Amino acid sequence: MEQHLMTQVEDPDALPQPLGEYKPVDYWQAHINTLFYQLRGDQQRSFYQTFTSADYRLAHALAADYFEQVTKRDKKVAAKQLTPNGPGSNPLSDATPQAQLTVMEWGPGNGNLAACFLSHLQRLDKDGRVYPRVRYLLVDSQAHALERARAHPDLAPHLAKVESLCAEVEHLATIADGTVDRIFCNELWNELATKLMVKKGGEFEEEHLRPNLNERKAAAIADWSGFVRAFEGKDIERLKQFPPFLDDLIWEREYHKVDWKDVPFRKTITEFMKAIDDEVLVPVNLGAFASLKEAKRVLAPDAVGFSSFDAGTADMEVLNDPDKPCYGQFGGQYSFMVNLALIQAVAKHLGLNAVAIETQREFVGSRLGTNVMTLMDLLACHPMVGSKVQPWELDRLTVKTIRTLNETYESPYQRKIEFPLRSEMPAEERDAAQGILLSLKPNGIPDTIAYVTEEELSQAQPELEHLGYEREAVLMALGAPPSPVEYYHFACRP
Template identity: 85%
Template sequence: MEQHLMTQVEDPDALPQPLGEYKPVDYWQAHINTLFYQLRGDQQRSFYQTFTSADYRLAHALAADYFEQVTKRDRAASKQGSSVTRSAGDTAPAVSAASLTVMEWGPGNGNLAACFLGHLQRLDKAGQVYPRVRYVLVDSQASALEQARSHPDLVPHLSKVESLCADVENLATVADGTVDRIVCNELWNELATKLIVKKGGEYEEEHLRPNLNERKAAAIADWSGFVRAFEAKDIEKLKQCPPFLDDLIWEREYHKVEWKDVPYRKTITEFMKAIDDEVLVPVNLGACASIKEAKRVLASNAVGFSSFDAGTADLRVLNDPDKPCYGQFGGQHSFMVNLALIQAVAKHLGIATTTVETQREFVGSRLGTNVMTLMDVLACHPMVGSKVPAWELDRLTLQTIRALNEIYESPYQRTIDFPLRHEMPAQERESAQGILRSLKPNGIPDTIAYVTEEELSQAQAELETLGYEREAVMMALGAPPSPVEYYHFAFRP
């Protein structure tokens, strides 16, 4: 049976020490996620940033969209002499005129909630929408909910904020048809995902086995106790051990799919007919389960559901054997979202219409401008892609931020987290530290923040002194999506 290591072994003479048995990918995914958030939840931004960790523009786009949708619905209801609008034949409850329940699934550090509520309040000059909103943070980890609620900019809105500790695939305490809006950002890539491949008419799925390098294992005095704690997810005992999540070595092999444990078999196998043999495909079962639950809890006239995540709906990309099905960040597996399959499952669930657009399109259209991320801007520079030391790219990044900050004005104050590399020469380090100290608190908050076409145009002279070409930046603003891109998936009941 095919079997190989997923992680490079540093010392080929050191044998990996098994931490468990071969299990389906989604089993170990859930296991490691629990450990990650219990052991490293407060360090999450050290491993990766989301588009809402520090930036505000996605939240503002969501707030602008929600305000527009609710006021449009209210006007329609007023014309009909009713507080609600419903489609013919609807049997599900409609949204209450008195209360609007907005849910955020996987609220992270609370920045999206804070910026959404703050902007909604500013937009709602007549006080017709914001006072009615009840904002519910949903996460399976109580510690994550506490962290989100502690965000300083959320404090003025805490009277409107509630917490629900639950899995989004099973919101048992939430009644049918009681929610108006659901938003989740970069959550689907962490939910249960199988990796399935078609081989000669049969279907197999990837199984993983976790190991530690022998040298790493030797640093743990009570190995058998550590293995028991790992298997039992005993967080208190694991906290007493040396850090290990970055040092996991995963072996993989393939087994026939046990279809009795997999929902939507017919939809999945029908979808796989368009995929070549031997091509591994992500099957985001957690995302599918969350859509089913969203459909249940949304009111009949709800504004609806939105998910933002990295993935593709392009069958040509999904059929590419070299596509990146997942990556590892801080020990976690982060999976590409198979939007094409999710659309098929949504149709199976009776959702008539789904929308898939790039996240950038969503943000730009709701804010009335074109946007691109700072990373997109940096990719336009001639230096990027050439063989230069990494610290030179760091210097360019800081210089670019400083140039844009002459124009950029955020309504929020954030401190950018930008660690300097040890290999940066002393003189360059001193200059870089000077730039960091000079950055204004309401400037660009992180390296994946959105900037607008207007900001880029106004800062063009400064950018050109750094080597940027206007034509390259303008072309990037209108560039088609990458094969794997951040998308907005949406539906209404």
């Protein structure tokens, strides 16, 4: 297949300067992830926000779901204990109401999901039957990430039951088999090891990458050989002495035959690829496969189960589209689409049960008893979006929309919204927008991807119409089908 650059070179005469050799995508993915989180981990929200960075509704949905499932299970166990000689009864079962409940969160980010989950679970548990038994375990491969998560202010009241484990989620060696009740992760699978495979003439090939800097950027680095050594060796302290470079990486790619000795689930992958046309690139999320295998090992037989929330698709028509987006770039880091259809096939191979896939919006709305959409979904309904307007005009619309929604939106948490205004915004407009931002209440909309409910939208509709929103368009967006690549909830049980 033809070799080409993933990142456009600004100056055609400035030749890329190689930083390493061609290696499989998943090798360089892991390499860059390490550099990104060590160099920019504290700036993550400057490059992208997750649905749990500041918002609370996904956490509340998880808490409501967990409380309901544990309560139902406890009632069944209690009923069995009333008839000790009944079929299948076991008075010493780990699921008795007295047993500890280990809840694991993989990739806890800034700690907001943990804080909101535990706070809402405590509020729901009025009789104290579930929350006191919970042991909440934060899992991340980076120790500083765990420290940052534990430092979240709203996690402070719950710290007595919060523990940390520095480990790869694919290798939880210190966790005994069958000891965990609940596992969830948010926007983690897209960062785990992923290969990009393609079928060609009966053979399977995978994408290999080579990192470069263009000549202009390389010229700004006096000690080039020292920089290359630091890059290859992931010498973070040394790299901090050089100019920032993650945004300036140029990736060349080429294709080589898959070395199957390094790829698990070969039969499942090759069977899946029979439904994919030749020369169509497909994500193969090896890290997600390995994490599912580990989840099956550590989950108790009667566990509530595993949940992953991530951007991807289970639609074979989308996966067979040669123009689908297999990855995106954020601050130098590559994030891969999650191939939920293939993951579902691997889950079946592993013997996992009750495998289900639903949109994240469906999960949040159903567990909270309402319909939801994000602020970004709402903004996309405005007639101005998609027309020829200046970007700063969209910023102005966003700020005014947030102010309007805040009349009906009441969060149980205080979060200061971070919304940097564009420098090209006219001074008068900028002052007005800045004034609105400064006046926003602390328990209002926390960020631009926060969930808002149908009730909140309905109450704010008259004011939204003054801003140009049309009621019919908003209602259509609330019931819109999933996009080709959407945020999904993948769930299963052991």
